[in-house]
Amino acid sequence: MAEELEELKTLQTTKIALRINDKPWSGEVPVEEVLLDFLRYRVGLTGTKRSCESEVCGACTVLVDGKPTSSCSYLAFEAAGKSVTTVEGLAQGEALDPLQEAFIRNVGAQCGYCTPGQLMTARALLLVNPSPTYEEIQDWMKGNICRCGCYPAIATSILEAAKIYRERK
């Protein structure tokens, strides 16, 4: 456990049970703990990245019951009874998700820091809209910033992955 979590004395904890990447988790969390810290330090899933901590950049995006969520600003106790999916939950064993494969194929990243968030926001889009247009992708993804400027490759990747998801069904 990271030292950071023990710096301030918590006033109240609450017991929560939830599913994280399809596995059950239960335990006590301080009520002020945000989902990002919970995932990174308490659960040990460091794929979810910390960046702006202001819900602007999208690097910390995870899915809560399928909805894209800024884990930096979402209190962990709110996830009780819900299902959280992080970037670690995308691949099935050794087989990457079509989105991950498409990002690699199209070079949808340079430094890669924003990529977990991009993937999760894209996953959320394809859950509600299996056939998005380029414009719909731009609109949905506008809250995910890529400092390297890979936006066209990211959009292309999402279009390609959408096609693969549809063909698999």
Next chain:
Amino acid sequence: MLKPFRMMNPTTVSEAVKELEREGAAAKIYAGGAELVLLLRHGLVQASALVNIKRIQDLGRISREGKNVRIGATVTHRQLETDPLIRAELPLLAYAESHVGNIRVRGQGTLGGNLCFADPHADPGTALSVYETTVKIAGKNGERELPVHEFLLGMYETALRPEEVLTGVEVAPLPDGWRWSYQRVERFYRPTVNVAAVGQVRQGKFEEVRLAVGCGGPKAERLWELEKKVAGLAVEEARRLVVDSKRYLVDQLDPVDDLLGSADYKSYITGVLLGRALEQLADGRGGSNG
């Protein structure tokens, strides 16, 4: 890391009010957290207790109230953007809500939280200002109601008292045949200026209009005087009137320089957006209500 606090989870409005009374000024209402968690993190708000109103079921509902639509305080922006009743009855609101922040902010942020935070750069307040909107407030002495323009008082300032809870809003749909237009300019993540216009057009003339501008100054403003002058005019005359009303707009909006633009820029853009909105109302390119 957030400074530790306690979390109260009332299941009724009266319990919430009691918690607020008991905790005093150190307690804040927690509805979605989209704004509050940021403020707590940056130390702009201190709270030793949060009163979580998300477990009060009534506050999470959208329902018909006679001809009106009632929206609970903890309804999210995303719900307002996508809900069939809102899209059918309050289409300008649904459209404005679809521009709030980004998909994550819309999923977490609530209408009540947005109105109570009263950030001058916001969309819901401007949209609600052109509807007949009543804000519903509960406190220790029961309920009270305020029109939305009496609720929003200034920059981060509302008529809500510390021990009160905004429970929701009641909004009257536009009269049959009215058209609507919503215009906005955005830089970074919040609107620089937005304009909501609704009205009825007959034989190329505005019969009646309602106009509101947001983000230019400290709060969303209805342009009551300009509305009266626009009534009876054809679109070209109305546009000219807007251009000639620069002084009036500056007086009404009280624009300030900030990161999103200078006061001059904002009053100029307000005129441009008002002109576009009136044009859309006139030729029906904006939405219409029946």
